[in-house]
Amino acid sequence: MAVHFAAPKTGTGKYESLLERCKDLNPVPTAVAHPCDASSLTGAMEAAQQGLIEPILVGPRSKIQNAADAAGIDLKNVEMIDAPHSVAAAAKAVALLREAKAELLMKGSLHSDELLAAVVSREGGLRTGRRISHVFVMDVPTYHKVLMVTDGAINIAPTLEDKVDICQNAIDLAISLGLERPKVAILAAVETVTSKMPATLDAAALCKMAQRGQIKGAILDGPLAFDNAISREAAKTKGIDSQVAGDPDILLAPDLEAGNILAKQLTFLAKADSAGLVLGARVPIILTSRADSVRSRIASCAVAMLAAHARRHNA
Numbered sequence: 001m002a003v004h005f006a007a008p009k010t011g012t013g014k015y016e017s018l019l020e021r022c023k024d025l026n027p028v029p030t031a032v033a034h035p036c037d038a039s040s041l042t043g044a045m046e047a048a049q050q051g052l053i054e055p056i057l058v059g060p061r062s063k064i065q066n067a068a069d070a071a072g073i074d075l076k077n078v079e080m081i082d083a084p085h086s087v088a089a090a091a092k093a094v095a096l097l098r099e100a101k102a103e104l105l106m107k108g109s110l111h112s113d114e115l116l117a118a119v120v121s122r123e124g125g126l127r128t129g130r131r132i133s134h135v136f137v138m139d140v141p142t143y144h145k146v147l148m149v150t151d152g153a154i155n156i157a158p159t160l161e162d163k164v165d166i167c168q169n170a171i172d173l174a175i176s177l178g179l180e181r182p183k184v185a186i187l188a189a190v191e192t193v194t195s196k197m198p199a200t201l202d203a204a205a206l207c208k209m210a211q212r213g214q215i216k217g218a219i220l221d222g223p224l225a226f227d228n229a230i231s232r233e234a235a236k237t238k239g240i241d242s243q244v245a246g247d248p249d250i251l252l253a254p255d256l257e258a259g260n261i262l263a264k265q266l267t268f269l270a271k272a273d274s275a276g277l278v279l280g281a282r283v284p285i286i287l288t289s290r291a292d293s294v295r296s297r298i299a300s301c302a303v304a305m306l307a308a309h310a311r312r313h314n315a
Contacts, residue, residue: 014139014145014146015139015273015275015295015299015302018146018177018299018302018303018306019050019052019298019299019302021177021178021302021306022050022051022052022302022305022306023051025305025306025309027048027051027052027053027054027305028052028053028054028103028104028304028305028308028309029053029054029056029101029102029103029104030044030047030053030054030055030056030102030103030104030105030106030286030301030304031056031058031092031093031094031096031097031101031102031104031105031106032044032055032056032057032058032093032106032108033058033059033086033089033090033092033093033105033106033107033108033110033115033118034058034059034060034083034086034089034090034108034109034110035055035057035059035064035067035106035108035109036059036060036063036064036066036067036086036108036109037067037108037109038067038070038071039109039292039294039297040067040107040108040109040288040297041057041064041067041068041071041073041108042071042073042294042297043288043292043294043296043297043298043301044057044106044108044297044301045073045078046294046297046298047297047298047301047302048078050298050301050302052298052301052302052305053104053106053301053304053305055078055079055106056079056080056081056093056096056101056102057075057078057079057080057081058080058081058083058089058092058093058096059082059083059086059089059108060082060083060084060085060089061080061082064080081096086109086110086111086114087110087114087117087118089108089110090110090114090115090117090118091118091121091124093105093115093118094118094119094121094124094125094126095124097126097282097283098124098126098282102283103283103308103311104283104284104285104286104301104304104305104308105119105126105281105283105284105285105286106285106286106301106304107285107286107287107288112153112287115285115287116132116154116278116287119132119278119281119285120132120281126281126282126283127281127282128280128281128282130165130168130169130280131155131162131165131166131280132154132169132278132279132280132281133150133151133154133155133165133166133169133170133278133279133280134150134151134152134153134154134276134277134278134279134287135148135149135150135151135169135170135173135276135277135278135279136148136149136150136152136153136259136263136274136275136276137173137274137275137276137277137299137300137303138263138266138267138272138273138274138275139272139273139274139299140266140270140272141270141271141272142270143230145249146177146249147248147249147250147251147266148170148173148174148249148250148251149250149251149253149259149262149263149266150166150167150169150170150250150251150252150253150259151166151253151256151259152253152256152258152259152260152261152262152263153256153259153260153276153278153287154256154278155255155256156255156256156257157255157256158255158256160202160205160206163202163206163252164206164209164214164215165280166252167184167186167206167215167218167220167250167252168215168216168217169279169280170182170184170250170252170279171184171215171216171217171218171250172217172279173277173279173303173307174218174249174250175217175310176306176307176309176310176311177303177306177307178306179249181217181218181219182217182218182219182249182250183218183219183221183243183244183247183248183249183250184218184219184220184221184222184244184248184249184250184251184252185221185222185224185229185230185244185245185248185250185251185252186202186203186206186207186220186221186222186223186224186252187199187203187222187223187224187225187226187229187251187252187253187254187258187262188200188203188222188223188224188225188254189225190223190225191223191224191225191228191238191240192223193223197223199223199254199255200222200223202254203222203223203224204222204223206220206222206252207220207221207222218250219243219244220244221242221243221244221245222252224240224242224244224245226251226262228240228242228245229244229245229248229251230246230248231245231246232245232246232247233246273293273295273296273299274292274296275288275296275299275300275302275303276288276289276292276296276300277300277303277304277307279307283308283311284303284304284307284308284311285304286300286301286304287300288300
């Protein structure tokens with residue numbers, strides 16, 4: 001192959017520590033839906049070279065080969081399943097998961113809604129009893145550990161019940177990445193509960209639900225404004241005594257717009273790298289942007305690989 005995993009642009013090493021944890025694990029069979037441009041194909045093949053996945057490329061054979069030729073990638077020993085277009089590729093990739101021929105699903109160069117339509121299809125999809133949600137797994141140079149932001153991509157205006165699933169999905173992922181008891185900061189504009197701001201009521205309810213065992217495996221606190229969530233000093237200034245403030249592993253946004261804006265601010269202003277994963281389906285789904293770097297795609301595959309092996313262990 002002509003391309004190689006780039007060195008960390010920030011030098012923080014957070015993503016590299018994830019890759020280190022993957023070294024002793026077997027690569028996971030992964031259906032890659034419609035990898036028909038150089039970026040998505042390179043990301044999948046670099047992840048294969050790193051020993052993270054065993055890619056099964058699903059899409060128009062000629063377009064995949066053209067992308068490989070443009071990127072200087074040899075596909076001689078790579079399994080390919082022909083599909084005439086992106087919608088058919090998504091359906092065939094999902095079918096591979098249902099037939100247990102793959103354990104992960106990876107987005108190629110198709111639109112996210114095309115892939116997710118196949119995932120949530122009532123006939124032949126990958127639905128479970130839990131709501132699906134998206135998690136950004138972020139390497140923020142100014143923060144001391146990997147930070148997750150959810151949900152900034154799928155659930156537009158989540159209800160309290162939706163937030164329970166969104167929260168639990170992120171907690172389960174954090175545990176699969178090696179955290180024993182992740183800390184969740186439930187974000188709002190203020191740190192006090194008020195009926196004028198529904199997000200604060202949801203935050204208070206989520207904390208009580210965690211106390212009653214309706215959300216498991218984490219320490220929750222909220223509502224917390226962003227400054228109080230991320231800075232222990234800011235929390236102390238406002239008299240907030242919290243195990244979470246200043247040290248969250250997960251930021252739970254009040255809605256999609258807030259989560260999306262937050263993640264993109266961290267990316268473009270704080271120079272953060274972000275991996276992307278969809279959870280709550282039968283398998284983890286590697287859902288990256290078509291504009292994502294190869295580094296981000298590989299990081300997404302590493303996170304998904306760890307999640308897949310955790311599922312095997314818990315099965």
